[in-house]
Amino acid sequence: MTTLTTATALPNHRVGxxxxxxxxxxxxxxxxxxxKHNPMELIDxxxxxxxxxxLFTYVFGGAIANSPGEYLRFMLPGIVVQNALFATLTTGFGLNMDLTKGFFDRLRALPxxxxxPLAGRILADTVKQAWSIALLLGVGVILGFRVGTGVFxxxxxxxxxxxxxxxxxxxxxxxxxLASDPEKVQVFGFVVIFPLTFTSNAFVPTESMPGWLQAWVKVNPVTTLADALRGLLVSGPEARPIxxxxxxxxxxxxxxxxxxVRAVRRRV
Structure with missing residues (x-):
């Protein structure tokens, strides 16, 4: 009886x-x-x-910008943005895995x-984001990309x-x-993030697109973020997109x- 009472009281234990x-x-x-135990995540x-x-540099570079090196200067900030947005799915995917496999249920019995748990998941995925950004920029430098704005x-x-x-x-x-299983989190990425990034100027200039599509591209947040990174990395800061x-x-x-937060509290 004492053990049961203590375990029941633990979730209400105040933590500094x-x-x-x-x-x-x-x-x-x-x-x-x-x-270390899930190498597929490292591959992603x-x-x-x-x-x-x-692939984008050497397959499309010559057709879009007449040279792979010139296209790399334009494309790399955009592909960094695309990869970062797709990487945010690891937060939802990992959280869903913890929920469906009962990890959060076990945490309820701990003070x-x-x-x-939520903050730890987001912090870990931020570290993964930093690794992915550094990796892409490092490979870009090897291929010929140069930061034209300095360290700052x-x-x-x-x-x-x-x-x-x-x-x-x-x-x-x-x-x-909200998803019932991890696979539905991945489906969300392909349904929302994939078209959002490809209907932006992350990979091709806005002027090369049909007029009806340009109206959307100009207000697309991915376009704004890609322009901000190009300004910070290539041609100097541009206050408006930043x-x-x-x-x-x-x-x-x-x-x-x-x-x-409300959804987490209701489910946990």
């Missing part, structure tokens, strides 16, 4: 901020260590985006902060992209909680973060 931070770091490390983060860079431009581009994808992760969290991207990120957080 420092303890909650330790719990978050522990759960984030758990998510990162899982890569590394091999797949590298294949996109190589940990209620927000630690590079750091600004990485910070902006991480901020935007961190905001977009809330949408992934919402999908991961500010607009930050406003998009803020809007996504304001709309989807409360919905995601």
């Amino acid at each position: 901020p420092l303890a909650g931070l330790r719990h978050t770091m522990t759960l984030a490390w758990r998510s990162l260590v899982q890569i 983060l590394s091999i797949q985006p590298l294949m996109f860079v190589l 940990i902060a209620r927000w630690a 431009g590079l750091l600004g581009a990485v910070a902006l992209l991480l901020a935007f994808t961190l905001a977009a992760s809330w949408l992934s969290v919402l999908v991961g909680v 500010v607009t991207s930050l406003l998009w990120a803020l809007g996504i957080v304001v709309v989807f973060a409360p919905l995601a």
Whole structure:
């Protein structure tokens, strides 16, 4: 009877901020260590985006920009954006796996902060995002891409992209909680993110598209983010796309973060 009473009381145990931070770091490390046992996740983060860079540069470079090197300067920021948005799906996919396999149920019996599992998942996926960005930019440099704005431009581009994808992760969290199985999270990516990125100027200039499509491309948040990264990495900062991207990120957080937190609380 004593054991049952203690276990029942644990979920209501008050956890201080420092303890909650330790719990978050522990759960984030758990998510990162899982890569060793699930190599397919590393392939999604590394091999797949590298294949996109190589194929787009050498297959389409000559046709679109007359030379692979010139096209690489235009395309690489766009493909970094595309890969970062697809990588946000790992948050929803991993969260759904934890929910469907009962990991969150086991955590209820432990005196940990209620927000630690979700925060740990998002933190781990932010680290994965940083790795993927560094990998793509590194390969781009090997292929001939050069950052024309210096260290501060590079750091600004990485910070902006991480901020935007961190905001977009809330949408992934919402999908991961509402989906009945992990496969449906992946379906969401192909139904929403795939057309969103390909109907932008991430890979081709807006002027090359039909007039009716250009109207959408110009307001597409992927276009704005790709333009911001091009400005920060290639031709110098451009205030408008940077500010607009930050406003998009803020809007996504304001709309989807409360919905995601509410969905997590209802399911957990």
